Amino acid sequence: MSGRLQDKRALVTGATSNIGRAIAEMFAAEGAHVIVSGRSAGRGAEVVGAIRARGGRADFVxxxxxxSAAASRALAEAATSALGGGIDILVNNAGVYPGDSTADTDEQTFDRVYSVNVKAPFLLTAAVAPAMAEAGGGAIINLGSWVARLGIPVGALYSSSKGAMETLTRAWAAEFGPRGVRVNAISPGVVHTPVPGEVHPGDVMMNGTPAGGVGSPEAIAHAAVYLAGDESAFVHGIVLDVDGGRTTAAVIAA
Incomplete structure (x- = not known):
């Protein structure tokens, strides 16, 4: 790696698996000190151990x-302390995905999805962005999804929550950009690490795309490094599609 994030201090939520883990590992490989955040202490320790084994800097929170406001504030404070006094990069990645139909979605599920996918990153950004601005600037990266812009017959609740995050990306770019904090988003296609012999339920949705199949978590991590680094200094409020062409080209099913 080339040290594109050398000595930057980063907080990645939902960093114990899949996209979040790939982002945390690539940030560390590019020279950042990374806070790996998630619910599982065991998985968090595994990610931190893997980063440190390769010479990177990471801690688990x-x-x-x-x-809840308390949970978001507590994470911001703990991460700031562990990083030695500040956060330069925030990645709002943590989320939940229920794939139920609208009629089968109960009120408790609705509230949980919006609490985790929208309210938590909203309050975490509220806790982090002003301090970034006071320190001279920073970068915030939100995770959207291709299903926020192309309707599919299941998962309407999840799709709407990701649409909210993409809208917040533009609003926050206008709010915080003039104060030195760039806010952008990444919209992944179907992304996972294939397991031999297993068929992921989302795989079929990538058939007929220009890429011809699912993407890897590392593909999203590369985009995150770009949006976090100096190369994107003039980039504000975009949603970067990293979806194998799912939303930009007509999909011709075989």
């Missing part, structure tokens, strides 16, 4: 981002 356990957090259950349930949408």
């Amino acid at each position: 356990q957090a259950d981002l349930d949408g």
Whole structure:
């Protein structure tokens, strides 16, 4: 790696698996000191251990981002302390995905999805962005999803929560950009690490795309490094599609 994030201090939520883990590991490989945050202390220790084994800097901060102001503030404070006094990069990645139909979604599920996927990152950003601005600037990266812009017949609740995050990205860019804090988002397609012999239920949705299949978590991490680094200094309020062409080209099913 080339040290594109050398000595930056980063907080990545939902960093104990899949996209979040890939972002945390790549940030560390690029020279950042990374706070790996998630609910599982065991998985968090595994990610931190893997980063440190490769010479990177990482610490784990356990957090259950349930949408309460207390949980978001506590994570911001703990991460700031562990990083030595400040956060330069925030990645709002943590989220939950229920795939039920609208009629099968109960009120408790509705509230939980919006609490975790929208309210928690909203309150975490509120706790982090002003301090970034006071320190001279920073970068915030939100995770959206291709299903926020293309309707599919299941998961309407999740889709709407990701649409909210993409809207917040533009609003926060206008709010915090003039104070030196760049806010952007990444919209992944179907992304996971294939397991031999297993078929992921989302795989079929990538058939007929220009990429021809699912993406890797590392593909999203590369985009996150770009949006976190100096190369994107003139980039504000975008949603960067990293979806194998799912939302930009007509999908011709075989």
